[in-house]
Amino acid sequence: MTDLTPSQLRQRIRSGEHTGNTSGFCPGYVQTNMVILPKDWAADFLQFCQKNPKPCPVLGISEAGSWEIPELATDLDIRSDIPSYKIFENGVVTNEVNDITEFWRDDLVTFMLGCSFSFEEPLIQSGLEVRNVTENCNVPMYRTTIDCNTAGRFSGTMVVSMRPFLPADSIRAIQICTRFPSVHGAPVHLGDPSLIGIKDINSPEFGDPVTINENELPVFWACGVTPQVALEQAKPPFCITHSPGCMLVTDIKNSSLSIM
C-alpha cells in the first residue's frame, strides 16, 4: 500500500477504498492541511496566514468555486480526494464525512497549508530521532501564550508541536528546518515550556505525550492546528477542514520545498 503514487492513493480515496489517515503513505511527497471557507471569509483568512506564516504556511489556494489546485496535484478533486472532512457551522462541528460533493458551493475557497510531516522526513534522513515517529504516536501539541498577528476576524494564540532533542541535535534540527520555511520552518522556542505558557509538558492539549529523556531539551515548532483554533474563535458560518491525520497527499516532493 505504501508503494502507491500520490495519484493512485487519491484515486483510492476518491472511490472510497481508502478512508483512514494518510500517515506513512507516499513517503517523500508533501501532505497538506486543508481549510475551506466561503469567499467573504477567505480574504481575512489569507491575510491571517500571510501575517502568521510559521503556523499557517500557504502552499496552495483554489479559485472560488474550483476544486482544483493544479500546482499541488494533477486531476485533484478537493471534494473527494481527502479521506475525511469535518464540516463546521458557526464554529461547531456538525458533520464528519468522506466526500463533500453534496456540500459544495460556488463561493468556496480552499487553502492547503504545509504540515510537519514534510520536515520530519529530512530530520530523520539526517540521522535525528523524531520521538513521535519512534514511539509511533501523534506529535504532542500545546496551546501557548504566543499571540498570533490579528487579521480581520481572525486572531488567537499559537499552537505548537514539541519534539525532544539533545542540545547538539536541537541545533542541527534548527538548521534543517530553517531550509523548509513553507512547512513551519525553524522552531519558535526551546527549553523551559513555562516561558510560552505551557504548564505541563506531559499533558498536551492535542496529540499524545512523548518521552523526554534526561538531558534532552523540548523543542517547539509552530503548528498547523493554530488556524483551526483561530477558526473556532472566529466562528465563520460555514467551514470545512480535513479530519486530523487525513491529509491531502500532493504530487510535489518534500525535497522541493527546501530553499537551499
Added chain:
Amino acid sequence: MTDLTPSQLRQRIRSGEHTGNTSGFCPGYVQTNMVILPKDWAADFLQFCQKNPKPCPVLGISEAGSWEIPELATDLDIRSDIPSYKIFENGVVTNEVNDITEFWRDDLVTFMLGCSFSFEEPLIQSGLEVRNVTENCNVPMYRTTIDCNTAGRFSGTMVVSMRPFLPADSIRAIQICTRFPSVHGAPVHLGDPSLIGIKDINSPEFGDPVTINENELPVFWACGVTPQVALEQAKPPFCITHSPGCMLVTDIKNSSLSIM
C-alpha cells in the same frame, strides 16, 4: 582612528604607531587569529584544523618562509603587521614582541584562522544583543570535555565561548551563524553547561564572566582558543601566535564570508 582602512591600520602597526589590540578597528572587516609553525609541524597542524573546522577554521595559509597571504591582505608583512606576538619554545611563552622580523625563519608556515568578531557583527546587525559587547568585556571562554579529533601530534579538548540569549533569539543566532561556517559557524551546545563539562558558568577559564539574565540560555560556540590549547599540549619546539585581542586585520569583509 576607527575610520582607518585595514591597509592604513596595518601600516600604523608596522611602523610601531599602533601596538594595542584591534577590537573595534575597521568595522566590517575580517580579523584573524594567527599561528606560525615550522614546516615540519605545519602539516600536522593543518590536518588538525581540517579535522576540527569549527574551532579551527582556516582562512589563509602562507607558503613556507613567505610573509604574504595575498588573498587576505595586500602588501601584508606577517612579521610586522600584527600589533603583538607571543613566541613559544617547547610550549612555553618565551617572549612577547611587536615585530618578529628578527625571529623569522625560511621554514615558517603561517595559518590565519577565523575569529568570532566576524559573526558577532551580523548578530548585532540582526538586532540581537551580544552580551560581551554590551558589557564591553571579553567573551567568556571555557574548557570542555568535548574531544577534538586528533591529527598527528595535535589533540585536546575543545574550548568554547558563551553568549546568553532568550530561547527565540538563540534560534535566530543559530540561523545567522550557520551562514558563517568559516568563522566557527553554528553553536556546538546550548543549555545545561555541565553536559559539556563546564562546572561553573560564572568562572570562565579565559575572558570575562558576563551577566546571564533570567530565562536566558547559555549558547556555546567552538572557540579559536582551542588550537592554542592543542599547541600547549603538543609543545612544538618553536611557534608564534598573535597576543590575545591583537589580530590580523584583513582586507576582506565579514559579509563576504556568508555562504548565503
